Amino acid sequence: MPSNESKLTVVGAGLVGSLLALYLARRGHTVEVLERRADMRRETLDAGRSINLAISTRGLHALRQVGLEEEALKHAIPMRGRVIHPVKGELAFQPYGKDDSQHINSLSRGWLNKFLMTQAEATGRVSIRFQQRVTRADPAAGALTVLDEATGETREVRDAVVFGTDGSGSAVRQALQSQAGSQSDSETLGHGYKELTIPPGEGGRFQMEKHALHIWPRGTYMLIALPNEDGSFTCTLFLPWEGPVSFASLQTPAALEAFFQEQFPDAKALIPGLVEEFFSRPTGHMVTVKCAPWHAGERTLLLGDAAHAIVPFYGQGMNCGFEDCVVLDALLAKQPDFGQAFREFERLRKTNADAIADMAVENFIEMRDSTADPRFLLEKGVEKVLLNAFPGEFVSRYTLVSFSRVPYRLAYGVGAIAGGIVSELAKDLKRPEDVDLDRAAKLIRGRLTPFMEEH
Ligand code: FAD
Structure with a gap:
């Protein structure tokens, strides 16, 4: 039976894994984090998923509990509402809340991830090991097979308490789902996404309203933009994979430029690297994962996207994963027995994760269609x-x-x-x-x- 002295292993040093390691360290545990990528604080990694993201009350609360909210907010840009860009005509502002005090915040994913890793290590109880890919897991035994991607060597971790925070394609979840009685429903959205950049204007000024999330709603597809600290905006184009207007239909620079000229003329004027970025950057997939169970006895637990990946249209995936950390921490405060805490965690969180997953899909329709x-x-x-x-x-x-x-x-x-x-x-x-x-x-x-x- 694992105890306070047990070896805790967090798989994945993404946003949720890094914050979780910090929470566990503050409870007095020693934590090893295994991350398949290289250390993003030392190497520039390829642009992956979303350069910036929106953090709101749940995520900020989770940071506040460990004393990190203030610093994070220094790097965040408040977004007080949506600015809707029609094809022609006036822009329209739709506030998010009853007044400006209710706003969401645009924050750099890379900055936040690095900050959380550094803060976790600063506890003195967390060691993050990079280029360590978990290739196999035995959830009931708390065992992992780990490939060192730098040396090509494989090693075994045994008798650990494993926290699977390895994202939407989680290897830990796959192992858990191969056990009898488990279920997993993974639904890939018929849309993909591509990131594009509106650079800062002269002297680093924002070329559109800074304190807003910009949306170009066009029915079955849309473009959005969130502000960055340096005066730029990161745009995300959400398009169907197939169909008359889709990633499949935009195969040449001419087709792309004509499409932007017709549908997003004001944005096109602000994205000088449109063609180069569109054709060189990866196209992202979005998936909703609903699975059960999330835990195996007192040895393994899934959190964050590994347990409940959702589509990004409510801006809640990370917020929900951070809330997981708060809930687990509160349970461990009352109940140091991992098995009971894991069971209770799943009971409390599963229904809520399913609810935000459904709301996120519904919000896609609201954003791309109804806002106009x-x-x-x-x-x-x-x-x-x-x-x-x-x-x-x-x-x-x-x-x-x-x-x-x-x-x-x-x-x-x-x-x-x-x-x-x-x-x-x-x-x-x-x-x-x-x-x-x-x-x-x-x-x-x-x-x-x-x-x-x-x-
Ligand atoms: P991840 O961030 O995916 O981290 C998983 C980590 O595990 C990674 O570091 C990965 O390298 C590592 N890993 C994976 N497999 C292994 C393995 N086998 N062995 C070792 N390590 C492994 N959420 C919001 O709250 N607000 C937003 O505005 C928002 N916008 C988004 C926009 C887009 C386009 C997308 C795609 C998502 C958005 N999200 C947003 C969701 C958010 O990105 C995720 O919910 C969040 O990243 C989940 O964090 P995580 O740590 O669970 O997973």
């Missing part, structure tokens, strides 16, 4: 009026997911009721400010039970 719809804009306006008129009584799905820590499952359910109220009130309305507040009060008090959130 005048009806949707009106409803968003009504939602904002209600958030301000009924503080503590009316909540929206987006605010619950991004600006609170209520369980995702609850955000899903309550958000659906709140959305129904907004639709009813907006039905025959021309302007959000004309919403009937007496009727709103009746609907809200009749259908939504106020609840207090723990801070």
